[in-house]
Amino acid sequence: MPYIEASVRHRQFVAAARTALARDGVGRTSLRAVANEAGVPLGTMQYVFPSKELLLRAVIEDVIEETAEVFRAAADLDGGLEHAIRRGIVAFWARLVDGRSDLQVMQYELTTHALRTVGMEGLARWQYERYAAVIADWCQQAAQRAGETCAVPFAQLARLVVSNLDGLIMQYVCDPNPARSREDLEAVTAMLVSLAEVRREPHVVAG
Numbered sequence: 321m322p323y324i325e326a327s328v329r330h331r332q333f334v335a336a337a338r339t340a341l342a343r344d345g346v347g348r349t350s351l352r353a354v355a356n357e358a359g360v361p362l363g364t365m366q367y368v369f370p371s372k373e374l375l376l377r378a379v380i381e382d383v384i385e386e387t388a389e390v391f392r393a394a395a396d397l398d399g400g401l402e403h404a405i406r407r408g409i410v411a412f413w414a415r416l417v418d419g420r421s422d423l424q425v426m427q428y429e430l431t432t433h434a435l436r437t438v439g440m441e442g443l444a445r446w447q448y449e450r451y452a453a454v455i456a457d458w459c460q461q462a463a464q465r466a467g468e469t470c471a472v473p474f475a476q477l478a479r480l481v482v483s484n485l486d487g488l489i490m491q492y493v494c495d496p497n498p499a500r501s502r503e504d505l506e507a508v509t510a511m512l513v514s515l516a517e518v519r520r521e522p523h524v525v526a527g
Contacts, residue, residue, distance in 0.1 A: 329368050333358055334382050337375055342422040346429050377440060380430050384447045388454045390415050395458035397465055401518045404462035409509050421493045452478040471517035484508045
């Protein structure tokens, strides 16, 4: 077997683990199953990930970073805070939720696993801190570029964006109904925009 750098193997095994986890769940996914998914001997898998817990930690970190990157890339910062909220939520839903129930179920299962596993609890906390920090950052940037103010702290607004999306995602994966989800997403977005009470700062001329 040709030599492959550990960093490349790491990415390969995380990708294979995500496929297996999305299909079979945490309980039924073993290192051997992931090795089979990746098309490598079990010993090669164990050289990079000696235990299932180490592999699951890497998958959780990978999922968190992917979601955070989608949040970051989804926001359009040049149209003001309201536009950023609306655009960001719609783009996030389209890329990671609509038709992606397997990904969302896997993510919830991994979060629960982290909370129940000694030494991994911090990953679940970091997950939500990471999402909220990314959203707070682009909300603040959008407002500053447009010379706008927000009625609530950006950190609080971001936490509410995350919590509302969480609830809608759970309903979607339990009972997929795209039309209903679009209506509810629009309603939640309107509530968040109303909460923000976006206002133009005085004496600010848009560039």
